Amino acid sequence: MISVRRLTKTYPDGTEAVKAIDFDVGAGEVFGLLGPNGAGKSTTIGMLTTTIRPTGGTARLAGFDVAREPLAARSVSSVVFQEPVVDRSLTGRRNLELHARLWRVAAQEGEARIAELAAALGVERLLDRPVGSYSGGERRRLELARALVSRPQVLFLDEPTVGLDPRIRAELLDVVGELRNTTDLTILLTTHYLDEAEKLCDRLAIIHEGRIVALDTPAALLAGLGREIVELRVNGDPAGALASLRSHGIVDGDGFAVGSTLTLPLHDRSAADAVAAIDAAGIAASSISTRRPTLDDVYLRLTGGRLAEAA
Amino acid sequence: MSALAPTITLARRRFELTTRTPRELLVPLITPILFAAVIAPALKVALHTGTAYESFVATGTIGLLIPLNTMFSGLSVIVDRETGAQRELLAAPVPRALLPLGNLAVALLVTAFQVITLIAVAVARGIDFHTDAGGIAWFTSAAAAFAIGMYGVAETLASRIPKAEEYIARVPAIAIVPWFLAGSLFPINALPGFLTWFAKFLPLTHGLALVRYGLLRDSSGLHNIWSMSNTTAMAGLSLAVVVLFALALTAVSIRVFTRTALR
Numbered sequence: 179m180i181s182v183r184r185l186t187k188t189y190p191d192g193t194e195a196v197k198a199i200d201f202d203v204g205a206g207e208v209f210g211l212l213g214p215n216g217a218g219k220s221t222t223i224g225m226l227t228t229t230i231r232p233t234g235g236t237a238r239l240a241g242f243d244v245a246r247e248p249l250a251a252r253s254v255s256s257v258v259f260q261e262p263v264v265d266r267s268l269t270g271r272r273n274l275e276l277h278a279r280l281w282r283v284a285a286q287e288g289e290a291r292i293a294e295l296a297a298a299l300g301v302e303r304l305l306d307r308p309v310g311s312y313s314g315g316e317r318r319r320l321e322l323a324r325a326l327v328s329r330p331q332v333l334f335l336d337e338p339t340v341g342l343d344p345r346i347r348a349e350l351l352d353v354v355g356e357l358r359n360t361t362d363l364t365i366l367l368t369t370h371y372l373d374e375a376e377k378l379c380d381r382l383a384i385i386h387e388g389r390i391v392a393l394d395t396p397a398a399l400l401a402g403l404g405r406e407i408v409e410l411r412v413n414g415d416p417a418g419a420l421a422s423l424r425s426h427g428i429v430d431g432d433g434f435a436v437g438s439t440l441t442l443p444l445h446d447r448s449a450a451d452a453v454a455a456i457d458a459a460g461i462a463a464s465s466i467s468t469r470r471p472t473l474d475d476v477y478l479r480l481t482g483g484r485l486a487e488a489a
Numbered sequence: 490m491s492a493l494a495p496t497i498t499l500a501r502r503r504f505e506l507t508t509r510t511p512r513e514l515l516v517p518l519i520t521p522i523l524f525a526a527v528i529a530p531a532l533k534v535a536l537h538t539g540t541a542y543e544s545f546v547a548t549g550t551i552g553l554l555i556p557l558n559t560m561f562s563g564l565s566v567i568v569d570r571e572t573g574a575q576r577e578l579l580a581a582p583v584p585r586a587l588l589p590l591g592n593l594a595v596a597l598l599v600t601a602f603q604v605i606t607l608i609a610v611a612v613a614r615g616i617d618f619h620t621d622a623g624g625i626a627w628f629t630s631a632a633a634a635f636a637i638g639m640y641g642v643a644e645t646l647a648s649r650i651p652k653a654e655e656y657i658a659r660v661p662a663i664a665i666v667p668w669f670l671a672g673s674l675f676p677i678n679a680l681p682g683f684l685t686w687f688a689k690f691l692p693l694t695h696g697l698a699l700v701r702y703g704l705l706r707d708s709s710g711l712h713n714i715w716s717m718s719n720t721t722a723m724a725g726l727s728l729a730v731v732v733l734f735a736l737a738l739t740a741v742s743i744r745v746f747t748r749t750a751l752r
Contacts, residue, residue, distance in 0.1 A: 189752075227580045230752045253582035263576045265502070267509040272502075273574070279498040280581040324577075 179205045179240055179332055179364040180226065186234030187221050187388075195221040197388040198235060203381075205331075206362040210379035212369060212473070218388040219368035220260060223336045226366070227257045240331050253281065256325035257334040260368075262317055266310035270301060270320045273309055274327050281328030288327065295323040299353060315346030322353065333357075335367035339374060354378055372473040382473075386481040396473060403432065403471035403479070404445040408452050410466040411439050419461050428455045434479050441475055444468075495583040499591025506565065506573075507595055516561065518603050521550040525611045544618065547611040548704050549673035551604055552697045555636045556664035558603050562596035563643025567653045579750055586743045588750075589644045593739070596640045597633065604632060608704075618704045627724055628703025634728070634735040635696035639664075641738025648742070648749045667693050678713050689714050692734040695727035 180203035187196040196218040203209040211219040224230030226237055228248040236243060242250040256277075264273055271292065278288030296302040299319045309317060318338065325333055335354065339347040355378060357363055369375050375382050376396045383393040392399060412419045416435040423429045423442065433442045444452055449468040456463065507514070525547040566589075569575040578588055612618065620628070642663060650656045670684060671677070671693035677685050688694045698710030702724055711723040 224752065229576060229579050229750075249582045249584070252580055255580075257577075257580050259576055262572075263574050265506060265574045266572065268502075268505060272505065276498065276502055276574075277577070277581075280495055280578070280583055282494075282582070 179203055179207070180209070180366060181238040182222075182226075182235070183237070184235035185222065185225060185232055185237050187218075187225060187230060188233045194388055196225070199383075199385070199388075199390050201383055201390065201393060203364055203366060205364055207380045208358050208365040208367065208378050210367050210369060210375040210382045211385050212372070212375045212382050212477070213385035214370050217385045219385055220336055221388075222385070223257065223334050223366070223368060226251075227255065227334055228252055254330060255332040255334060256281075256328055256330040258318075258321045258325050258336065258338055260337040260340055262314075262321070264309045264317060264321065264324075267308055269306050270296075270309055270312070271305040273320065274305075274324050277324045278327045283328055291327050291329070292323075295326055299323045313346075315342055315350065318342060318346070318350055319353070322350070326357075330363070332364045332366065335365060337368055337370070339369070339371065351377060372477075376473055384477055384480055386477075391480045392476065399473065399476045400471055403443040403475055405470065406444045406449060406468055407471050407475060408442045408444060408449060408456070408466065408468050409439060410442070410456065410461070410463040413438075413462045413464055416440055422459055422461060423456065426455065426459045428452060428459060432479055436478055441478065443471065443475075492584060492587055495581075496587050496591050496594070499578070499583075499587055500594040503565070503592050503595040504598070507562075507599060510565070512561075514599060514602070518554070518606060520557065521554040521603075521607050522610050525550045525607055525616065526614045530614065530616075543616050544705055545701070545707075546674060547607075547616045548618075548701050549668075549697060550607060551632065551700050552635075552671060552673045552693050553665070553668045554603055554607055555600055555632065555696075556639050556668065556693070557660075558600050559596055559636060559639040559643045560660045560664045562592065562599065562640060563647040564653060564656060566592065566644060566647035567650070567656055570647075571653070575750070585747045585750060589739075589743050589746045592644065593637065593640050596643075597636055600632075600636045619706050620704050621706075624703040624706055626703070627728070628700050630728055631696050631699030631703065631731055634731040635692060637735035638692055638731065638738045641735065641740075641742040644742035645738065645745045648745045667691050670694075672697050672710055672713070676709065676713055685713075692731050695730045699724060699727050699731065 182199060182201050184198040184200060185196060186198050188194050199222065211222060213219050221230055225232045226239065226244060228244050228251060232245060236245070238244065239251045240254045242254065244251045274292045275288060278291065283291065296305050299322060301316060301319050301323060304312060304316055304320070309320065312320065338354065339350055342350065351374060358365065358378060367378065379396060381393065381395050382399060383390045416438050420433055420435045420440055423433065429442045430445065433440065442452065453466060456466070528546070530543055579585060646659060647656060670680065670688045671691050672688065677688040677694060680688060694714060698714055701707045701710050708720045708723065711720065711727055715723040715726060717723050
């Protein structure tokens with residue numbers, strides 16, 4: 179449904195926002211672009227929605243080339259933007275109707291879809307109020323309803339939960355999860371929230387400085403780090419400590435240091451063996467713990483920075 | 490597929506947004522009505538001129554109202570981009586050139602409403618207009634073409650200028666300064682020689698000469714520009730200037746919008 183080949187965006191000032199990325203998204207799949215702000219996620223969505231002009235490569239939506247057939251590509255897709263993109267002085271209903279008209283949904287059909295979506299997304303009672311009076315969560319739900327009015331084949335969600343409080347964020351994730359389970363909509367979402375990516379996405383591409391550095395299912399990405407990891411905070415030189423652990427064969431090449439914290443995937447080794455080996459190697463640690471790996475660890479290993487810090 | 494339906498949808502949206510912002514309708518009217526209904530009659534008394542001067546100034550204020558209103562309309566393009574739904578419209582499956590055209594349709598409608606209001610106020614104040622069907626046709630064509638051209642200027646600037654504050658700072662230079670040079674309060678022949686020559690290149694000078702030719706059947710403005718004996722030929726030439734201005738600025742505004750909207 180989405181096919182991206184060597185897609186590139188270099189801005190006139192020389193900034194390379196997206197560097198020859200490739201990926202495919204199948205029909206009905208939920209695909210995530212995970213990375214911090216500035217990684218190139220929104221630029222990628224901008225190129226796929228034809229609001230940013232690619233400087234290289236190709237992208238197709240439902241077979242339509244976004245550069246050569248932009249109208250056709252736009253007609254099969256909808257987007258929920260990172261920032262609020264609504265007519266605040268118009269009612270919610272008018273915002274939805276405008277989308278329906280522009281996407282050439284017949285008036286009667288549009289009304290029926292608006293009623294159905296408003297009920298499904300819990301914005302029914304708000305529809306005749308100006309959008310300027312909505313809360314952040316209500317507006318986001320309205321924007322999601324608007325994107326779905328035209329029954330797109332491809333839905334782009336650009337950081338859909340940014341700026342929302344935790345309760346509303348959880349509710350919105352449930353709504354997107356429901357869409358995933360009940361429709362054959364292809365969804366491409368960008369996020370820097372790991373739980374969001376893990377919960378919603380069939381596959382994930384981790385994007386860092388404009389490049390895709392990993393692409394797989396969340397489970398496969400996590401499996402690369404084994405079932406358990408040891409995290410230790412060292413006194414002194416963490417790079418030296420990591421080198422020492424490697425030389426003692428306690429950690430493979432996928433161990434990494436961020437600040438004073440070393441993260442060591444255990445793979446087949448037991449936690450007790452690893453702790454004993456660390457002790458025997460003479461590493462002075464102020465704390466040591468074991469836990470299950472997360473996507474944050476995957477990201478850290480690949481990019482050397484925590485998502486939450488980078489975002 | 491026809492571009493008419495999405496253009497109407499876009500124009501309806503712009504109209505609804507405009508009618509929810511009364512300042513866009515009322516503020517541009519204040520200065521021209523003040524000129525037509527208060528300052529022109531006061532000047533007549535102070536300068537001991539006749540009724541004709543009142544009419545001269547009242548028609549001249551149309552040349553202030555149109556640029557002011559179209560420039561105010563352009564402001565809404567910046568609001569759309571900064572806090573409105575412009576990105577949603579850019580992601581819609583409609584040619585992007587229709588966005589400025591939808592805005593233009595509403596700017597034209599609002600301008601027509603304001604010009605009619607201004608003329609109604611002037612008539613109510615006792616200012617005379619001497620016109621006929623032919624005169625109204627000249628007036629309507631000139632006013633519409635000039636409004637289209639000025640909206641092109643506004644849309645172009647709004648596309649290129651990032652902030653509303655910077656845009657507003659440019660309004661006096663574009664909407665007001667040319668008005669003083671274009672024969673609005675006095676014939677362009679009363680200007681110093683080089684300014685008279687310069688004024689002949691302003692589309693507003695041609696627009697105002699046509700407005701007066703249409704509403705007052707006064708061809709002196711046209712004669713001051715062209716110095717010809719055939720009034721219809723002079724009116725046709727001035728109308729051609731204003732129409733060219735409208736076509737050129739509309740084309741420029743669409744090009745600038747579609748280029749700057751894409752990053």
